[in-house]
Amino acid sequence: AQSVTQLGSHVSVSEGALVLLRCNYSSSVPPYLFWYVQYPNQGLQLLLKYTTGATLVKGINGFEAEFKKSETSFHLTKPSAHMSDAAEYFCAVSERTSGSRLTFGEGTQLTVNP
């Protein structure tokens, strides 16, 4: 069975500072990996995904994530935080098979301080 752990339910950074949101997964084989962002009272928006190929994945809004198989991690980073980045972030995994479901982490609330 797959599982996802997001370290830190709340992360607070200053505007312009580095954003680092941690995600570790447990899976018998390398899964597909995703980061989604959720703004208040809205659905989830896909930030980026890793399926195959280059392990450093660039997404929207300046975010990127690196798949590290040896560490079973897929941490999300952004060099310089913006006030508009304040939101809930979810890491998710799915098996590399058709019809597989997403397994979500518990989410990390990012606060950006002026």
Added chain:
Amino acid sequence: GAVVSQHPSRVICKSGTSVKIECRSLDFQATTMFWYRQFPKQSLMLMATSNEGSKATYEQGVEKDKFLINHASLTLSTLTVTSAHPEDSSFYICSARRTGGWDTQYFGPGTRLTVL
């Protein structure tokens, strides 16, 4: 591309009534759609997987007679909460996966259900 809509965005109903929520993929065909429930400050909980033209697959603990799912076309799935009670109040989110594109789910904006 890959836009998913939900209607209504917010609904308030009386206890004992039924509520239907629609999920549409606007610019792609979706063989598979998913329904999630999200409680405040929590992650998403998968309720059921809906495949076009067949019965939905419900997760353990989800009452299929209470949460009726219909996926009659490649662009529309509906969730009907029957005989709603206050404990059914929640944020319901659907997602859709492109036909043939089995790695990514695209999410709708969610529906806030409040049962009085």
